[in-house]
Amino acid sequence: MNIAHTLHGIYARFLPEPNMETLFWLCVTLGMFALGIKLQLRLGRAPWANPVLFAIVMVALALFATQTPYDTYFHSVQIIHFLLGPATVALAIPLADSIRLVTRSLPAMTLALLAGSITSVVSGIVFVLLLGGSHEVALSMAPKAVTTPIAIAITEQIGGIPALTAAFAILGGIIAAMIGESTLRRLGITDWRAHGLAAGIAGSGIAAAQVAQRDPVGAAFAALGIGLNGLVTALIVPLVLYFLPG
Amino acid sequence: MPEAFLTLLLFQLLGSGLQMLLHLPIPGPVIGMFLLAAALLWRRNRASVNQADTARAGFDSPALGALARALIACLGLLFVPAGVGLVTQMPLLMANLLPIAVALFGSTLLGLLVTAFVMHRATHDRPAPEKIADTGGQVL
Structure with a gap:
């Protein structure tokens, strides 16, 4: 996987700061979810074009391409996960x-x-x-x-x-x-x-x-x-x- | 808005505290949800009895309603971080692919159908008026 290797190289070079990593994964997660909603609207609001599933698959692919461990990702987007509590309330x-x-x-x-x-x-x-x-x-x-x-x-x-x-x-x-x-x-x-x-x-x-x-x-x-x-x-x-x- | 967020967090804290103290099997936020609903109802009930014009004063503010609507509108997004955790379970899932896929589809569909059908049959009053609000792209 030459492309994956190159992508990981770029990722490792530009994201040495923990803050950058958090920002990067927050943007990827929000961006993919927003894209998922756009796609679903484009498809006439088809329920099978679920934006949650779309975002999960795309983020998983991004993790694979950058060879980022899931723990690192989860730590970065902790704030999104945390909001589940208040949203439930x-x-x-x-x-x-x-x-x-x-x-x-x-x-x-x-x-x-x-x-x-x-x-x-x-x-x-x-x-x-x-x-x-x-x-x-x-x-x-x-x-x-x-x-x-x-x-x-x-x-x-x-x-x-x-x-x-x-x-x-x-x-x-x-x-x-x-x-x-x-x-x-x-x-x-x-x-x-x-x-x-x-x-x-x-x-x-x-x-x-x-x-x-x-x-x-x-x-x-x-x-x-x-x-x-x-x-x-x-x-x-x-x-x-x-x-x-x- | 800060007060509204504080209300949600306080009730989550209260729910989680109760869950830890009493070793309840229900998650703290879910307990917090029931407590906040009870508190809102109690407050509205009292306000209507007193005929006070402060019916929506205190924590039961329009801001709380707005914040709740905003949070619920992006509820799906909040499941993405946990959902990506699926990648860590791929080997186990793949090893039992057929029984897992059939059971997930079949059992989820059956559960949906039975619940909705019983509810549909057992509610004898008029159905709640259907209003599919166009929320400008926030429809999941």
């Missing part, structure tokens, strides 16, 4: 704004939450085992629909691989963001309450982010979905494993 505002809708559909929400959580956990385990995946992979798949920190805690408790669960949570979220809205619309489900809850429960953060950007009611139900699904899945997974043969 910020979901409280759409939640409080649409509290009437939430309390009115509380029974429906409870049913949907239980059904969705159990389906996610059981189908994840069953699909992996049916296709000859290892027991460890199946265990790591079980809590994948939950927001990453909870998913990792559950995996550690049941003997899965935390890093693998984190990868599944992100990939599952991207898949849900890419196919969720169009699939549900095709089935005639247009209510933002259903869209938001489904994204929060089946796709955790990334899918919830997509719905939250589209509609405040969707944001409220996505926020509830994330929070409540974490609780329910933490209770369900040990129960399901108890009945799992082997």
Whole structure:
């Protein structure tokens, strides 16, 4: 790889300062995400042209070209990652704004939450085992629909691989963001309450982010979905494993 | 705006503190989200009871709403740093490619469908009015 070698040479020569490195990777990350949004608009807002996925792939390629370790990158863009915390708290505002809708559909929400959580956990385990995946992979798949920190805690408790669960949570979220809205619309489900809850429960953060950007009611139900699904899945997974043969 | 950001950070701090103290299985920011929602509702409720014209005073300010909208509008971007971490898991993912790919697709789709379908069927009132706001390019 001569090109990669040259690129790394340029990179190593011009970015000796830690500050420059931070600036560089922040610009790459923001730039690729902005480019991803432009591309998606150009493609008629196609949901499969997901800018999160685009940015992840492009940044990964840039890391490879410059032979930068992931730890260095993560340290550089720490500030973006940090904002996830306040942004999660910020979901409280759409939640409080649409509290009437939430309390009115509380029974429906409870049913949907239980059904969705159990389906996610059981189908994840069953699909992996049916296709000859290892027991460890199946265990790591079980809590994948939950927001990453909870998913990792559950995996550690049941003997899965935390890093693998984190990868599944992100990939599952991207898949849900890419196919969720169009699939549900095709089935005639247009209510933002259903869209938001489904994204929060089946796709955790990334899918919830997509719905939250589209509609405040969707944001409220996505926020509830994330929070409540974490609780329910933490209770369900040990129960399901108890009945799992082997 | 500084007060609005302080509000978010304080509630995240509160949530994370509670999580550590009580060893709760839910992440601090998620607890903070529920606490802030409760605080906002409590405050709005009290303001409407007192008939005060300071209904949106204190931490429940328009600035907080604006900041929340801005943060939520770029929520997807905030997942990129963690998402790039996928590259560190490539060997493991590739070793189990077929079961992982099928399970991720199948299970995510099933979870979405079941949740949305049950919710759709079990809500008997009118659907929430659909308003797809054109946010000028911020649509993910």
